[in-house]
Amino acid sequence: MSSFFRLDCGAMFYILLGMNHGVLFLRVYRGKIPDMILSVLLSKNVIEEDFNVWLVCMPLGTSRQIKNQGKSSVVSKYPDMCKYWDREWYLDPGNPKTALYLASIAGEIVSNYGVDGIHLDYIRYPDKAGFPDRKTYLKYGSSDKTLNQWRRENINKI
Numbered sequence: 634m635s636s637f638f639r640l641d642c643g644a645m646f647y648i649l650l651g652m653n654h655g656v657l658f659l660r661v662y663r664g665k666i667p668d669m670i671l672s673v674l675l676s677k678n679v680i681e682e683d684f685n686v687w688l689v690c691m692p693l694g695t696s697r698q699i700k701n702q703g704k705s706s707v708v709s710k711y712p713d714m715c716k717y718w719d720r721e722w723y724l725d726p727g728n729p730k731t732a733l734y735l736a737s738i739a740g741e742i743v744s745n746y747g748v749d750g751i752h753l754d755y756i757r758y759p760d761k762a763g764f765p766d767r768k769t770y771l772k773y774g775s776s777d778k779t780l781n782q783w784r785r786e787n788i789n790k791i
Contacts, residue, residue, distance in 0.1 A: 686742050690735055690756040690791070693722035707734075718765050726758060726787040727769035735791060756791060758784055 693699065693715060699706045699722055708715045708722050714734060716725045724731045739751055758764050766784075774783040 686750070687752045687754045688735070688739060688742075689754045691723050691726060691758070692755055693724060695721055716765050718759065718763070719761060721759075723759060723764075725766055725769055726784065726791060727766045727773055729773065732787075732791045753791070756788060758788070 693707055694702075696717075699708045703709070707724070711730065711734065714724055714728045714730050716723050724734070726732075735753075742751060758766075770780055770783055774780070778786065
């Protein structure tokens with residue numbers, strides 16, 4: 634049996650556990666990664682083999698989800714790293730702080746839990762055209778790269 638832990642960087646923990654073709658779905662709000670979650674799972678002997686983490690990178694959630702998180706939301710803590718677009722909040726991959734933020738979460742997971750793998754999920758710009766990163770591009774981009782080249786480079790750096 635494999636266990637999967639899905640962490641949404643901006644909002645919540647999602648724990649997906651493969652159980653006889655079924656899935657257990659648990660969701661809690663995120664402040665700091667709670668040891669309580671892992672200890673509960675281990676105490677019930679749910680994790681038998683692989684323990685993988687899916688790190689949801691760019692989407693942070695809707696305005697309602699962000700509002701429910703209050704001051705602990707990424708949008709409240711790091712507004713310069715966040716963009717509101719198409720009725721949702723996202724981390725801005727063009728901001729160098731975004732890569733550092735994601736690396737700190739991955740580092741926390743690796744340091745505190747015996748994981749077998751970390752998978753970067755949604756490590757891309759939103760699918761639709763029009764993501765509002767023009768100011769970020771002007772601030773951090775270079776004149777020798779087009780917007781699309783710069784975006785691709787940002788994702789590769791992460």
